[in-house]
Amino acid sequence: MAAINATDLAKTYRFHRKEPGLFGSLKSLVRRQTLETRAVDGISFGIEAGEVVGFLGPNGAGKTTTLKMLCGLLYPSAGSATVLGHVPARREHAYLRQIALVMGNKNVLAWDIPAYETLLLMKEMYSIPTADFRRRVDELAAMLEVEQLLRVQVRKLSLGERMKMELFANLVHQPAVLFLDEPTIGLDVVSQQRVRDFLRTLNREQGTTILLTSHYMDDIEQLCPRVLVIDHGQLRFDGGLATLVEQATPHKLVSAVFFEPVTDAMLTNVLGDIERRASDDPLRVSLTVPRHEVAAVAGRLLGLGGVADLSIEEAPIDEIIRDMFSAQAVEAKPA
């Protein structure tokens, strides 16, 4: 049985529309226009135990709403979900003991006292025996490299240190399923990398199932062999990151660096109508090449002679995703 199952999961929010200004406020006192928006529109997927899956989508696509339904924070408007065999919306204690949700912009740590006090609270909440608790604290502190921070007031910690301690507090009960919503938001590159390394180790050593949303494509590339793409509440893609890239971009980037500048006429003669990318370097030629023509174009570039370096790459993943969401380029594919 899959660890996480969603079947036609949907969530509709109701909200009031108010005209701007004082008149709008007064009008809304007497008459309010209630509107509905379908944040998640009937999505279905399954995630096996031990998988790390990235949840991609533009702002407002329905990622966080889906996570909240899977955690039991929100009641679905339609459809159903099970996580570890439990219905999340029932919020049974036996279920809550096995999951954790870490939100990059929500805190569980008490602000004015050291994080260790929050860990002691977690110990009581999850009835962790003292010996187990000490062992887990030592292990997590070593993995996150925060041994020196446990007894420092939370408000004195840097953003990166705080995020690590948030992860710490949410993981001390060893959840089987971890939901992460923007876990590296606002962190510098070094801290981002440390959090990623930690999550990778956690998944490898404890088999934790991880579903994460992030706007940092490095998070997705480094952690998630599989991605779910959601847009306007609907699942657009479910599969490997490489497949997504292949499907989303029928092109590759081919770059050649020459020992001497190459004239436009020579390039046009050899490349025909292949799209050239702007470059400040007169010795570099960068091309966007259809996948099926990559080998031939590379051969033609080498045929010009004087090639110092040649590279063939996928387009940057964040560029692909940006293009995908701006143009809605991905064809809907049954999940």
Next chain:
Amino acid sequence: MTLRVIWRHTLMNVMNTIEYRGAFLIYMINVVAGPLVSLLVWLTVSEQGVRLPYDRSQFVTYYVLLSLVSMLTSTWAGGFLAQNIRLGSLSPMLLRPVTPLAGYIGNNLGEKIIKLPLLLPLIAFVALAFRDDLRLPADPLAWLLFGLALPMAAAIAFLLDIVLCSLAFWLDDVWGLLRVKALVGAFLAGQFVPLALFPPELSGFLEAQPFRYTLSFPLEVLTGHLSVAALARGFGWQVAYCVGLWACYRLEWRYGLRSYGAVGA
């Protein structure tokens, strides 16, 4: 397990609160100042020859004890709860295998542990100033019954606050309701005027309304104004309000969580 969680919350709140001890001292001066002003007003009225159901000694005893009881039964958890619902910060609490109420109870207890040592010297000072008129009961039974009525009064005040502020699941803002409750509640609890001084025609209403059991009733128990029958009725009301408000809280949360938007993020 829940008791251990509440205790841990209490300790954390004590540690948190110590960070703001200066602010708490000012709150405590306010807690004593209100009843002291009321006492002085009633003593002045009493000395003008107006016939009142209380004599000077009873006024002094009532208002000296009122500072202590009102602090011990007061609650500010509802405001935090309403804010947590509105801003979505209830979410981390809902994800734990313990009722979120544990955190609010711990917050309340922690606050009292800090306030009590600050408040007691102030009350002792006032008591010393009025020592000739202060009459504390010598009967241990009165103190025993007071010890029973006081935690129930605190529970009723807490649950009233939680039940009212849980309306935040459906309403955008409950602060207006909280303000009305604070004013009406203080009046009907005997904060400004002892309930015994209200017109006799209102006695039935005053006996049945919940705010009496958050403040006035424990004081009435201690100052020995109640007959055995009135005591029994009073404790009956306290138990009924505890059970009834708990049931309201459970019902509100059962349906309220369906409306919870878990905003943010």
